Amino acid sequence: MLYDIVIIGSGLAGATSAHILAENGFKVLVVEKERNIGGQCFDYKDSNNITIHKYGPHIFHTKEKRVWDFVTRFSEFNLFQHSVLSYAEGNFIEFPINRITINKIFGLELSCNEIEGFLKEEVKKSKFNTPHLSFRDAIVSQVGEKLYSLFFENYTKKQWNTDPENLSPELAFRIPIRTNNDSRYFTDMYQGIPKDGYTKMMSNMLDHPNIQILLGCDYFSKKDEIESKLTIYTGELDRFFDYKFGELEYRSVRIELKTYDTKQFQPAPVVNYPNDYDWTRTTEFKQLTGEVSDKTTICYEYPLAQGHAFYTVPTKENNEKRLKYMQEVAQLEASGKFLFIGRLAEYRYYNMDNVIAATLDKINNWLNNQK
Ligand code: UDP
Structure with a gap:
């Protein structure tokens, strides 16, 4: 079989690439090993008509107008500012840490201006390495x-099954520390959930006469039969190279869904459980989507070593291995015949908007080089 372009994976990187290339007149084949499109963004409605994110909560947020302009071509969004509470010392407390959190935990009534000085004193009493060697130091x-x-x-130990001293300081960039009263999880200008779900949004991206989709097909078993001018790979980085530099670690999650006979179950869309229970967090999907029902479905996340790869693992060993693989990637990409895009293929802890931004950059660059 000869195609202009073959894309392995129909997640955000795959669907975005497919759409742009199809729009530019290329015949695209998307090969997806699951029986559905969408990758980790896959969602569906349960028997109570509540949208479930199969691979855990996905909240779209971006600072980049070009990314927002792109996704809103394929779906309307419920505009929604995400909020999280952390269950600590028996109370639901505002998280990420901000003025309200600090006053509640320490029983104080500090103003925003006083919080900075208070944190400085807390830091002065504490031991850590400078420069930072780990996630612990950074926090x-x-x-x-x-x-x-x-x-x-403890949240970090549960999530990654390792001591936070073994995790890279960059992981801390994901969680802001604030001295004001802003309790939103993200402060990006554009934020929301696709009105009819991520699967629908991505099926709209893939709905183009130049795009053909092969579901339930493992690319590696068909590799020799498929020829193309360009191959876009969005799967696991080490798998592509037959693990020649050793296996990279991925972290999985067991998702447990429970439906309760109540309109609202918890005080925020997501509650984090750093110190209690075996799950890391619970999500009440209705609070993300704004759906109305007499029942509610809650998602409990239990981190796991094996299974569907949800996360790349930010340790020094993995980062070093990644660099070796990425040198091979750079060579293949330089030939103009391959692109590696997305969380798994670049082995990066990308958010959804990062994946789209990286895809737009790589595909537009490839298109420019064709002129
Ligand atoms: N984290 C934590 N406590 C929390 C939330 C997050 O220690 O209450 C740490 C933890 O190591 C986690 C990382 O910050 O893996 C990133 O959190 P984020 O909420 O971005 O995780 P994601 O939504 O990607 O699972």
Whole structure:
């Protein structure tokens, strides 16, 4: 079989690439190993008509207008500002850490201006490495040991099954520390959930006469039969190279869904459980989507070592291995015949908007080189 372009994977990287290339007149084949499109963004309605994110909560947020302009071509969005509470010391507390969190935990009534000085004192009492060697250092140096142990230490151990000292400091960039009253999880200008779900949004991206989709097909078993001018790979990086530099670690999650006979189950769309229970967090999907029902479905996340790859694991060993693979990627990409895009193929802890931005950049660059 000869195609202009073959794309392995129909997640955000695959669907975005497919759409842009199809629009530019290329005949595209998308090969997807699952029986549905959507990758980790796949969602569906349960028997109570509540939208379930199969691979855990997905909240779209971006600072980039070009990314927002792109996704809103394929779906309307419920505009929604995400909020999270953390269950600590028996109470639901505002998270990420901000003025309200600090006043509640320490029983104080500090103003925004006083919070900075308070945190400085907390940090002064604490031990950490400078420059930062780990996730622990990066957090303790901002909030001190007490807040670190209450909100971060055990959540991180549960999530990654390793001591936070083994995780790279960059992981801390995901979680802001604030001195004001802003309790939103994200402060990006554009934020929301696709009105009819991510699967529908992505099926709209893939709905083009130049795009053919092969579901339930493992690319590696068909590799020799498919020829193309360009191959776009969005699967696991080490798998593509037959693990020649060793296996990269991925982290999975067991999702448990429970439906309750109540309109609202928890006080926020997502509740994090750093210190109690085996799950890391619970999500009440209705609060993300704005759906109305007498029942509600809750998602409990239990981190796992094996299974569907949800996360790349930010340790030094994995980062070093990644670099070796990425050198091979750079060579293949330089030939103009391959692109590696997305969380799994670039082995990066990308958010959804990062995946789209990276895809827009790589595909537009490839198109420019064809002129
Ligand atoms: N984290 C934490 N406590 C929390 C939330 C997050 O320690 O209450 C740490 C944890 O290591 C987690 C990382 O910050 O894996 C990133 O959190 P984020 O909410 O971005 O995770 P995601 O939504 O990607 O699962």
